[in-house]
Amino acid sequence: MLxxxxxxxxxxxxxxxxxxxxxxxxxxxSTDVAVAxxxxxxxxxxxxxxxxxxxxxxxxxxxxxxxxxxxxRGDFGESLYFRTPVGAIVSERLPTTLLLGALAIAxxxxxxxxxxxxxxxRPNTWVDRLTLxxxxxxxxxxxxxFALVLILVFGLHLAWLPISGxxxxxxxxxxxxxxxxxxxxxxxxxxxxxxxxxxxxDYIRTARAKGLRLPAVLFKHALRNAIIPVVALAAVQLGFxxxxxxxxxxxxxxxxxxxxxxxxxxxxxxxxxxxxxxxVALFYIVLTFLADLANGWLDPRIRIG
Amino acid sequence: xxxxxLTAALAAALCAAAPAEAGKRDNTLRIAxxxxxxxxxxxxNNVRIGVILSHHIWxxxxxxxxxxxxxxxxxATAWRWVDEKTLEFELRRGVRFHNGEPFDxxxxxxxxxxxxxxxxxxxxxxxxxxxxxxxxxxAFQVRIRLKQPFPAALEYLAGPxxxxxNEYYAKVGPKGMSEKPVGSGxxxxxxxxxxxxxxxxxxxxxFKESPRPQPTIEKxxxxxxxxxxxxxxxxxxxxxxxxxxxxxxxxxxxxxxxDLTVVAGETMRIVWLTxxxxxxxxxxxxxxxxxxxxxxxxxxxxxxxxxxxxxxxRVLHTMCFPSQxxxxxxxxxxxxxxxxxxxxxxxEAGHPNGFEIDFYAYRERHQTEAMIGYLRAVxxxxxxxxxxxxxMRDALREGKAGFAHQTWGSFSxxxxxxxxxxxxxxxxxxxxxxxxxxxxLDAGDFSVKPEVRRVAYKNALALIAEQxxxxxxxxxxxxxxxxxxxxxxxYPDELPRFWEARWK
Numbered sequence: 168m169l170x171x172x173x174x175x176x177x178x179x180x181x182x183x184x185x186x187x188x189x190x191x192x193x194x195x196x197s198t199d200v201a202v203a204x205x206x207x208x209x210x211x212x213x214x215x216x217x218x219x220x221x222x223x224x225x226x227x228x229x230x231x232x233x234x235x236x237x238x239x240r241g242d243f244g245e246s247l248y249f250r251t252p253v254g255a256i257v258s259e260r261l262p263t264t265l266l267l268g269a270l271a272i273a274x275x276x277x278x279x280x281x282x283x284x285x286x287x288x289r290p291n292t293w294v295d296r297l298t299l300x301x302x303x304x305x306x307x308x309x310x311x312x313f314a315l316v317l318i319l320v321f322g323l324h325l326a327w328l329p330i331s332g333x334x335x336x337x338x339x340x341x342x343x344x345x346x347x348x349x350x351x352x353x354x355x356x357x358x359x360x361x362x363x364x365x366x367x368x369d370y371i372r373t374a375r376a377k378g379l380r381l382p383a384v385l386f387k388h389a390l391r392n393a394i395i396p397v398v399a400l401a402a403v404q405l406g407f408x409x410x411x412x413x414x415x416x417x418x419x420x421x422x423x424x425x426x427x428x429x430x431x432x433x434x435x436x437x438x439x440x441x442x443x444x445x446x447v448a449l450f451y452i453v454l455t456f457l458a459d460l461a462n463g464w465l466d467p468r469i470r471i472g
Numbered sequence: 473x474x475x476x477x478l479t480a481a482l483a484a485a486l487c488a489a490a491p492a493e494a495g496k497r498d499n500t501l502r503i504a505x506x507x508x509x510x511x512x513x514x515x516x517n518n519v520r521i522g523v524i525l526s527h528h529i530w531x532x533x534x535x536x537x538x539x540x541x542x543x544x545x546x547x548a549t550a551w552r553w554v555d556e557k558t559l560e561f562e563l564r565r566g567v568r569f570h571n572g573e574p575f576d577x578x579x580x581x582x583x584x585x586x587x588x589x590x591x592x593x594x595x596x597x598x599x600x601x602x603x604x605x606x607x608x609x610x611a612f613q614v615r616i617r618l619k620q621p622f623p624a625a626l627e628y629l630a631g632p633x634x635x636x637x638n639e640y641y642a643k644v645g646p647k648g649m650s651e652k653p654v655g656s657g658x659x660x661x662x663x664x665x666x667x668x669x670x671x672x673x674x675x676x677x678x679f680k681e682s683p684r685p686q687p688t689i690e691k692x693x694x695x696x697x698x699x700x701x702x703x704x705x706x707x708x709x710x711x712x713x714x715x716x717x718x719x720x721x722x723x724x725x726x727x728x729x730x731d732l733t734v735v736a737g738e739t740m741r742i743v744w745l746t747x748x749x750x751x752x753x754x755x756x757x758x759x760x761x762x763x764x765x766x767x768x769x770x771x772x773x774x775x776x777x778x779x780x781x782x783x784x785x786r787v788l789h790t791m792c793f794p795s796q797x798x799x800x801x802x803x804x805x806x807x808x809x810x811x812x813x814x815x816x817x818x819x820e821a822g823h824p825n826g827f828e829i830d831f832y833a834y835r836e837r838h839q840t841e842a843m844i845g846y847l848r849a850v851x852x853x854x855x856x857x858x859x860x861x862x863x864m865r866d867a868l869r870e871g872k873a874g875f876a877h878q879t880w881g882s883f884s885x886x887x888x889x890x891x892x893x894x895x896x897x898x899x900x901x902x903x904x905x906x907x908x909x910x911x912x913l914d915a916g917d918f919s920v921k922p923e924v925r926r927v928a929y930k931n932a933l934a935l936i937a938e939q940x941x942x943x944x945x946x947x948x949x950x951x952x953x954x955x956x957x958x959x960x961x962x963y964p965d966e967l968p969r970f971w972e973a974r975w976k
Contacts, residue, residue, distance in 0.1 A: 202862045248510045420697040
């Protein structure tokens with residue numbers, strides 16, 4: 168297990184490094200940062216001044232090494248737009264995104280696992296088709312559209328929930344549902360296929376033959392085995408929710424990291440963009456690493472293979 | 473289109489929704505902005521919502537009446553040009569800032585000397601970099617020395633240059649001013665949650681002699697909501713009372729919602745086509761005046777106004793906004809829509825079958841696409857290069873682009889010097905480099921005699937039009953949507969004046 172953990176950790180670190188390099192290069196190759204920062208009406212002297220002041224006249228590799236060294240110490244520089252340390256802004260916005268992500272993954276799991284199990288119990292019946300329809304709609308509908316539909320129904324028509332802002336927990340309900348519905352179908356389909364496979368296996372037949380009650384067979388024996396791939400997928404989905412909430416946070420005016428990313432892109436605030444891309448990548452990497460460890464622990468064949 | 477569908481759906485839903493109470497009941501006007509200002513310090517942000525807030529929190533030495541464009545006394549009761557580089561002001565007595573600090577010459581001197589010092593990193597340098605220094609003559613008299621003759625100084629002193637309380641600003645600096653802004657304007661900030669909302673209360677002690685009317689709406693609440701559809705939903709659900717920058721398709725849908733009013737206003741942002749003719753132009757075909765005139769004749773600006781630009785805009789014949797000092801189309805030729813003439817001019821210039829050209833653009837793509845259609849009709853085949861503003865500007869400056877769909881807002885400064893000279897005075901954005909135009913613009917920029925300036929600008933604008941150096945198109949409109957309970961009037965400088973808004 169130790170060798171497996173070490174191998175996975177090394178891989179995660181290499182991925183993180185590659186992502187950071189790619190992110191740095193993309194920002195600097197996509198535009199001349201000094202020109203972008205100078206804005207409308209800037210003179211060439213202003214641009215040259217910015218280029219020198221921020222060190223953009225140095226070779227890209229030197230700038231990257233400098234940025235990486237500081238990032239490793241948690242110093243992501245100063246936001247060009249807000250003129251405050253990037254770390255402080257991101258950490259101020261992070262709780263909103265974490266709360267939204269946690270609520271969304273909880274809703275997604277609460278919706279998709281029971282539906283997946285139900286579909287597997289009654290394959291090729293109307294129940295299965297209904298869950299398939301829910302999954303297809305969830306996967307196909309753009310999240311901004313579904314968010315607007317939620318606003319329309321629950322915010323405007325029924326006036327049950329607030330439309331935008333992040334003042335109370337009630338403000339998080341609609342965005343969490345919008346985010347969860349996009350993530351749920353994949354978990355639902357994977358739970359269904361895992362359950363179908365497990366329910367057809369010999370030990371389940373034995374459990375049933377022993378006269379165990381259905382809930383015990385389903386949840387104690389079948390689900391525990393069927394859920395292994397779901398753990399990995401849920402980790403990736405949580406990563407998506409933490410990083411991919413740009414649209415949802417913008418639509419619902421939630422002051423989180425996704426909204427910050429939108430603002431930063433809008434204002435060419437590249438230190439913030441870089442920090443957020445790296446942070447989201449790290450979320451994915453850490454979650455995938457943890458999912459790998461969990462899977463290795465649950466299934467010895469994985470860590471040996 | 474996306475907005476139209478979503479707003480139509482929202483509007484349809486609202487027909488069945490129960491009407492709620494609006495802000496009139498609690499005398500609170502709830503408004504939304506879609507951009508977070510990096511700072512509430514008026515000199516440390518350059519977004520529109522920051523400009524709007526600035527005018528509500530702070531006061532100016534002089535006030536430009538938006539109805540007549542006439543300058544009126546505000547914090548200064550009188551002013552005079554001592555010479556072309558010196559202005560003197562007599563200040564008003566008895567004005568107090570929101571924190572009780574009395575207003576006097578020290579406030580003016582401190583503010584102007586602070587903001588004009590480059591070390592203090594004011595974001596909007598062009599608003600203050602004309603100030604050499606300010607001097608106190610006595611407790612209520614100040615002198616402002618300019619770096620060079622700059623007649624538009626009064627326009628800046630009536631717009632972006634606001635007065636700060638010196639003691640407070642010296643103590644808290646730009647950071648503290650952003651956290652808790654203190655001014656002498658008609659509204660005072662009572663709560664600021666960065667990135668979320670700003671709450672204001674009417675300044676009950678606002679000086680009675682102010683040229684601005686005393687505010688009647690008790691409270692203002694600004695929320696930052698980036699998505700335009702969410703703003704529309706909040707407006708329809710009575711969570712907001714006023715929104716702006718509504719996209720035209722959404723404005724059309726909102727017009728159908730009862731209890732809402734949609735008004736179209738004009739903005740100072742003008743639109744034109746850049747035709748680079750300088751020595752290194754990548755589009756030498758444009759060096760021929762007949763080709764430039766042909767392009768001018770090829771585009772039906774009136775039809776574009778009706779179909780793609782929208783209500784509130786107007787066709788322009790010269791490169792400036794009509795309310796700007798010095799702007800006129802008198803004496804400038806007008807190029808009517810005449811595709812046959814355009815084709816004939818192209819044939820005469822040796823292009824009977826037209827030509828191919830790269831067409832650069834960065835905003836209002838649907839307008840660019842409409843122009844591509846008009847150009848194709850006379851034989852000019854374009855390849856669209858659509859990109860970010862900075863990239864397009866770079867390409868134009870480096871001589872990689874020569875034909876572009878351009879716009880300019882003049883920073884809402886009501887003077888030609890903030891627009892035309894940027895593109896015709898041999899600066900980085902000059903794609904023509906005609907010495908005659910430059911000299912005329914210089915004469916307008918550096919004289920403090922209004923008549924001299926008017927004549928110089930008129931001749932410069934007419935020369936640009938005669939030479940067809942650009943294709944002047946139109947001004948851009950902006951749409952506001954608000955509750956029917958609100959009496960609100962828009963102005964072309966895109967500055968909503970809530971101190972004069974009233975509940976009906």
